[in-house]
């Protein structure tokens with residue numbers, strides 16, 4: 001009969017167990033622990049999402065950069081997915097304004113690594129762990145034009161607010177010509193056929209003004225501070 005100690009210390013034997021789900025759970029757990037640990041001290045922050053494919057100099061890239069800068073001037077750290085395009089732009093605006101620029105990267109087959117404007121970077125293997133961090137450490141979401149990834153992050157936030165899993169959390173879509181059609185469809189098709197409540201449409205704010213982005217977030221913060229006792233803020 002062998003003891004557990006013996007089995008542990010004996011280096012020989014099959015190693016396929018490292019690829020099993022229980023073992024994966026430990027890696028997932030480690031990823032949560034690492035993320036919570038790295039971000040615990042982050043001051044109040046806003047997550048900015050948008051297309052990984054935006055090119056520097058393009059209108060949307062420069063908008064994301066301005067948003068990053070404006071958020072820092074208003075006292076917020078900026079959190080992004082740490083990649084290129086809109087993420088790089090928002091991190092860049094934040095760093096250029098002397099603020100706290102955070103990138104939560106994801107392991108991808110065509111990975112390019114964290115962009116050069118990230119001050120605090122954490123890399124994740126699992127999208128769902130990373131998405132928890134975007135929500136947990138942000139006071140608001142801002143989406144500039146993007147693709148599936150951006151829509152995924154947008155609808156995750158909308159669902160969490162709709163179901164009261166997070167409260168007082170502005171979700172701001174920057175760029176009315178890009179987002180307008182989606183919001184019209186949400187109003188007409190989703191609210192119009194009672195797939196969502198009419199008031200749910202009001203969870204989405206659309207703007208073309210960087211100043212308004214900050215105003216919306218500040219207003220939500222003020223409401224929060226009025227409602228939550230000082231020791232819990």
Ligand SMILES: CC(C)=CCNc1ncnc2c1ncn2[C@@H]1O[C@H](COP(=O)(O)O)[C@@H](O)[C@H]1O
Nearest residue numbers: 049050051052053081083106146147148149150
């Ligand atoms: C050039 C290229 C596609 C690089 C991909 N590199 C990426 N690095 C980090 N986060 C990403 C990346 N691609 C997508 N995402 C995630 O999905 C969102 C953008 O996806 P999309 O481009 O809108 O659909 C980002 O906010 C980010 O959280």
